[in-house]
Amino acid sequence: MLVHASCGRRKSWPRGWVSGRALEEILGVEAALQIDPRCPDALIVLADQEEVRRLASAPYVRLALAHLAHDEAWNRVRARQKVMAPPKRDVFDMVEARPYLRAATLLAGCLVETGHADLARGIYRRVMRQQPRDSMGARYLLAILDVRTGDDASFERRRPHFEGDEHPAWVLTDLLAAHRRGDAERMGKALEIARRRYPEIVAMVADTSGTDRSAALEWRSSELHALWRANPPAQRWLRESVGVAG
Template identity: 30%
Template sequence: MARKSEEDAHDALARAQDLIYDAWEAGTARRRIALAEEALTISPLCADAYVLLAEHAKPSSDEELNLWRRGVEVGRQALGDAAFEEYVGEFWGFLETRPYMRARFGLARALWARGVQGEAIDHLRDILRLNPNDNQGARYVLAALLVEAQRDHDLALLLKDYPDDGAAAWSWTEALAAFRRAGDCKESRARLTQAVTDNGHVVAYLLGERPVPKSLPSYISPGDEDEAIYYVVDFRAGWANTPGAIDWLRLVTSPRKTVERQARSRSRPQ
């Protein structure tokens, strides 16, 4: 009898998840919310329904935070304790874990937005413990939080955990970490040179020469402006709160303006 009940719950969760897939494709927020609410009537363990509802809740509201928390709770309940032992290290590779992981990542970001740094950091570190391949990009958010929290030792360890990360967000963070560690020196300048090579658009946004758009880009392309925007949204507070970092960035990259002015001058008709 217990096995039958377990199978029924599993089938109900699968049907609820199918509704969430439909919700992701829905054309309006109202329709997405309606489908998420319907999914919860089919299975109260549908974590992705809470994820979707949280994404449509008022940012930084108690309602939003509670929805993220509820998503984590039911996601863990749906998986069962055994999954957290059997799947650790490759968590994202099992499809049934992903609603829980989405909910937990969303909870971490919501906590960060409310200034609850410690709990947000704990969630992100555990996400990386469960899934060190980091399909969600949790390490970038964690790095930004560690900078803001001035946990430089933990940041250094995190950077060492992903030595082959080729994303501009990583090289820019390595440059900031080097400056925080030793100020203006050969290493920090070399790191910054590499960061600018990876994505030079970041400079103008960090220096306030370009405003960050209110609506974030839909996609991120390596080396492009959209990648720079996403980096600055998460890391500008860390740069601004690091004494001397913005002035150092302006100083070291000042030849960039001369080159740009010369290029514009050459492009003008004579």
């Protein structure tokens, strides 16, 4: 369990900072690491993800966590890892930062799950600035986050940038947004694309029994699934629309 701890060193730390020893028990992060108290619960969720368990000893995962730490923690972690890293704690300043950005998007997803949507939104935006071509799919994650948090105004401002986009993450997010707004035309268009191109993903987000999810794993499936599961009426409508049982 993460607990607030005071540091016995000469330098006094801001009240409420999380003990590095607690983080070491979770992710193997160096005991000296002190993490901002806004996100310790997100780190617990992060540690429970299968992908992170496989990568927990990877230096870039530790550095991504240190991104949210104070400057001294960043420098200490950087000094102990045999990897290239910027002298500052901002991993987004790196020329080639894809592994770090992947770790950051994983952490952002956990921030969303634990009620820190604003922090997650900031991470996604910085990832997009670092990668104009957005190979991380941060634009889709932002759209999902808009719908999940009920920020309809932000979502509608974002929609023109997805004109002609048939990526499943966008199609199924727009479908749910249209369902909530009662926009039959948009619902019909998105549903037709989803049924024709992504039946496995539709079955997954609809929570149908006996679904083979292996084909859907790479399509932001966890974020989409969480979005639809938070909207049971929409899930029921989707199951009825595609003619499958729950």
